[in-house]
Amino acid sequence: MPDTGTPSLTRLRLTFATRRTLAHVSVLDLGRIWERSLRRAAVPLRYSQGFNPRPRMQFAAPLPTGCGGEAELLDIWLDEPRTPDEIAAALEGKLPPDLHLRRVEAVVPDAPPLADLLRASHYRLLLRGVEVAPAARAVEALLARTEVLRPRRGRRRDRMYDLRPLILELRAAPAGKPWDVALWMHLRAEVGATGRPDEVLAALGFDDLPRRCTRERLILAAQEGADGR
């Protein structure tokens, strides 16, 4: 799809952060939170047709329950054009305390869905109850493996998948109090091939440690390459 259209101010891309309390909601919850926030702000959302009209909104990628995000992406569609500044102003004071709007930009209406553009996610996990040296050794051992088989989630639990190719980068570093270790993870995030931070923790044997998980960045394909896969 050629990326030559001009933004019509009816599709806007919101960059936002969720912290603390909002790290503990599901992706469905986050959808409802955004919908109600936008309604409070009287943003003219575009609704679907039918018996149960829903506003048209798309996240780049579901944020796992238990993870906050520093630069999450959401596309919204409007019935009437609004400038990014108008949207930002309307949302002032309408968001729950741990939801922060960082940027609004106009998008060409027929730009590909965010989910198709996503390539990778960067996570930072702070852990308590493990020292840096053993954490680093566990990371090294995991990265040395050629295959890390894990049971699939959901209904097909009996099937296994290989987590190893989904880990692009993984390292352990010391962290400030009250944490002991910071784990940096770059995980693949493409349709049908998405690495999850709790899966990596489990593979490291750290799944029961107190943690704080943050998705720091979403890595998108360069716009012009989006349709060239």
Place this chain on the structure above:
Amino acid sequence: MDNPITWERIESLLHRVQKPGRYVGGEYNAIHKPWEKTDLHVCLAFPDIYDLGMSNYALMLLYDILNGAEGILAERTYLPAPDMIAEMRRAGLPLYTLESYRPVAAFDLLAMSTAYEQLFLNALELMDLAGLPIRAAERDERHPLVLGGGHGTFNPEPITDFVDAFVIGEAEELILEIAGVMRRTRGLPREAQLRELARLPGLYVPRFYRARYHVDGTIAAVEPTVPEAPATIFKRLVPRLTPTPLRQIVPNVSIIHDRAVVEIQRGCTRGCRFCQAGAVTRPVRERPPEEIAEAVEGLLRETGYEEIALLSLSSADYSRILPLMEALKRRFAERHVSFSLPSLRIESFSVDLADSLSGGRHSGFTFAPEAATDHLRRRINKYISAEQLFTVAEEVFRRGWRTLKLYFMIGLPDETDEDVVAIADLARAVLRLGRRIAGRRVEVRVGVSTFVPKPHTVFQSEPLVEEEAARRRLALLRQQVRGRGLHLGWNDYRATRIEALLARGDRRLNPLVELAWRKGARFDAWDDWSNYDAWDAAIAELGIDLDFYLYRRRSEAERFPWDHLHSGVDRRFLLRELRRSERGELLPDCRHRCYACGIYTHFGKDYGSEEWQCPIPALHR
């Protein structure tokens, strides 16, 4: 001890529990008043999980009223689910409020909903998780004063050892009076403070009452032991409905009833003889339609909710319901908002209403005929003829619904096996009718619960149905309500028995409540979490006589454990109604003519207002 619990301590438990968003607060419209700049700190508690408690309208109202008052801070807490309770106990983390994460024990007042019997043991669990002694006698002025409220307080006798005071009736005004007395008596010993509180009309301080018993175990008297405590405590009521709180808290995680609320009507004039809510919430007060529309406007602006529930005990009885719904639909047509009306009566009119609300979506239609035979419908004063029911059911299927839910009770007074078989016959007949109109995909879902004779109702002197009869009748239904298109749902008789025991109990059941809790009973309303074995063991250990509490018919002269608490409806009226019931006579809706239940006699003079749906009784004209 007043200091908030750190976020890190709470956060460190969250990866181990289901749905952690329940335990962290952070919702839009939650109120964070400064602790140091307020001098009375109230914790509002619902002793079941967040998912249920967040939609409790009474707590929403009190949160709004208390936080609206100068110098008062109100925060919320709920009972965590068992997994989180276990994690908190293991980590030594006491129960905290969702606004400031302060321990519940740091508050001056713990105002807890004791709205129904299944919350009673959870109330003990909540206090214990907060680190408070569960027994009132072991708490003093260093602990929060513990207040109970909700319909359950119309017989709070089984939990009088644990709660310091109960609000009888509506709390909107009384809660501020309680706050006033607490400020005035700050620093006094708990006992002295409670004596001052006992003067407030509608507040029941059980420690200042003593029960005496006859040799046969029935109650001789429940009498005050101090001059401040009145012999009879009349419920409180507000003359007109309190303004709708507009900044209703919008939860971050899904809850059971996830919508904004406007109470359009309180009380009910129908007079169903089994219904406690209808008996204790009289008189009927309606909110004017213009006020409802303004509330909806405000709620959309302040909450962003896409659904608004219009609360009442019987929606179709709101006198201007059709014009109201038409006006709301017209005014909010472009706003993508849906309205829900609970409790529709079995009338074509209800189908019109529901159809106009559905926006073309017809998921399931619910009716509660309660009984399937003519004589029982007369007995309970919820009359509907078979023809009328079929006509309405036909209308439901014609308008496009495919699922009809029908709720019934078993164990009603004078019920026989034939009455129960009639439920199955009725369900099958409705299914046949539905199939004729709407085809093979039609479903009839039958829900049966077991009748519990509740205090302050016409049937308060009736026995609970025996276990053997209840099980036999349920088995009949299970045999006959089966096959394609028919579904049957029912509740466990053991749960009903506990509910009935707590509903009907007296002060001598306090040790049972404590022992059952110590043995692990709690979450009595939950299939997965309840523990009826613990209850049974406690009942056996203490030798509780179930025949005495549940299975005997009481005489007209017997004093009930709750007789010192007055709902405004007189015993005389209830007895007259009981006789009419036995004769199979109906009592019409009292909106058109007064049958002298007592509410107007007791409250009309001081409180009566234009919005009451009470025709003035002859003796007051």
